[in-house]
Amino acid sequence: MRKKIIAGNWKMNKTPLEGKAFATDMAVRCDVPDVDVVFCVPFVMLCPVSGATKPTSVALGVQNMHFEDAGAYTGEISSPMLAHFGVKYVIIGHSERRAYFNETDETVNKKAIKALSSGLIPIVCCGESLAQREQGVTMEHIRMQVKLALAGISADDAAKVVIAYEPIWAIGTGKTATTDQAEEVCAGIRKVLAEIYNEETANQIRIQYGGSVTASNAADLFAQPNIDGALVGGASLTDDFEKIVKYNQ
Ligand code: PGA
Numbered sequence: 001m002r003k004k005i006i007a008g009n010w011k012m013n014k015t016p017l018e019g020k021a022f023a024t025d026m027a028v029r030c031d032v033p034d035v036d037v038v039f040c041v042p043f044v045m046l047c048p049v050s051g052a053t054k055p056t057s058v059a060l061g062v063q064n065m066h067f068e069d070a071g072a073y074t075g076e077i078s079s080p081m082l083a084h085f086g087v088k089y090v091i092i093g094h095s096e097r098r099a100y101f102n103e104t105d106e107t108v109n110k111k112a113i114k115a116l117s118s119g120l121i122p123i124v125c126c127g128e129s130l131a132q133r134e135q136g137v138t139m140e141h142i143r144m145q146v147k148l149a150l151a152g153i154s155a156d157d158a159a160k161v162v163i164a165y166e167p168i169w170a171i172g173t174g175k176t177a178t179t180d181q182a183e184e185v186c187a188g189i190r191k192v193l194a195e196i197y198n199e200e201t202a203n204q205i206r207i208q209y210g211g212s213v214t215a216s217n218a219a220d221l222f223a224q225p226n227i228d229g230a231l232v233g234g235a236s237l238t239d240d241f242e243k244i245v246k247y248n249q
Contacts, residue, residue, distance in 0.1 A: 002206050004222060005162055005229040006245050007038035007061060007123060008236025009091060009210075010045075020048035022237070023058075029242040031056040035229070037245055038089050039236075040123075043077050046085040054086075061089030061123070064097060067110035079118035090115050091231070093125045093149065095168045105148035112149055116157045123162045123208070123231065124149045126189070130169035138167075139188050146192050155197040159204040163189055164231040170211025172233060179217075182209045183224035190226050215243035222247055 014022060023039055030037045040061035041049050050060055066076040082090070092115065093108035108124065115122040126145040128138040142165070150158055165185050170177050177185075186207045193202035209221050210231030221227050235241055 002204070002228045003036055004034070005036040005038065005206050005208060007040055007089065007091075007162075007164075007208070007229070007231050008241055009040045009063060009094070009231055009233050010042060010236060011063070011096070011233060012042060013237055014042075014045070016045050016048050019045040020052055023049040023052035026241060027053045027056040027058040030058055030245045032245060033057070034248075035245055038123075040089065040091050046082075046087065050085050059088040060086055061091065062087055063091045063094065065090050065092075065111060065115065065120075067107065067114040079114055079120060082120065083118065087120065089121045089123055089162070091123045091125065091164070093145075095125060095127055095166060095171060099168075105145060108145075108149045109151050112161065113153060116153065116160065121160055121162060123164050125164045125166055125210070125231070127166040127168050127171075127211070133167065133169065138185060142185060142189060143192050146189055147196060150193075150196060155201040158193070158197055159201050162206045162208060163193075164208040164210050165189060166210035166231060172212070174212050176212040176214075176217050176221075177209070179220045179224055182221055183226055186224065186226035213244060215240045215247075218244040219247040 038059045038061045040063050066078050069078050069080055092111045097103040112122045126142050128141045132141050167177050189207055190202050193205055206228040208229045208231045209227050213230040213232045214235050
């Protein structure tokens with residue numbers, strides 16, 4: 001049985017003081033034993049939010065990192081810097097980073113490898129555009145993204161990775177994929193993982209759905225056999241996040 005993992009992607013929202021206040025309240029409300037809960041916060045909030053999550057089971061995550069440890073990379077943050085704050089998860093290859101910040105399948109792969117060798121768990125994002133879905137090439141695209149992201153990663157390491165399937169057309173649009181559409185692609189991803197590695201490894205890897213997840217659609221999505229949780233954007237900044245985490249109550 002794969003434990004569900006529900007991660008909030010705060011994106012570029014809140015000031016450190018607002019983040020601290022929100023996390024202090026929300027971490028206590030999301031302190032549940034049966035789900036791994038993660039707050040993926042902006043870097044400048046690591047200090048205040050880590051204080052808020054520490055007494056709870058909520059884990060700390062970030063939304064990006066560089067693949068080198070140190071060097072002349074103005075404006076970047078490396079994995080040894082993150083370790084200081086007790087960061088456990090790092091979102092890699094979110095479609096917004098691919099679209100606005102030149103993230104490529106190659107940098108996603110380098111970052112995933114670096115995260116794993118640094119003891120961080122990468123949440124590797126993949127997802128098709130509306131044009132790709134309409135042209136019927138969703139699975140080809142996802143298959144390529146997943147294979148390239150995991151290139152050179154051993155089965156043992158891959159088992160720790162979280163994959164987030166996020167159709168780009170469903171992110172921040174209020175247009176959730178139907179449970180059937182989400183399950184179809186997540187099941188397809190698990191098949192690709194079995195091809196790259198083996199059934200056992202594929203069955204260990206957690207696959208999240210992301211894209212307009214709310215308290216009203218979470219339980220249906222999580223009831224699907226291949227959906228092991230969610231990457232939540234907008235709703236992670238509201239009271240709804242607690243309801244998503246407590247989807248089975
Ligand atoms: P959304 O974002 O829940 O606001 O659609 C999801 C994400 O981008 O991870």
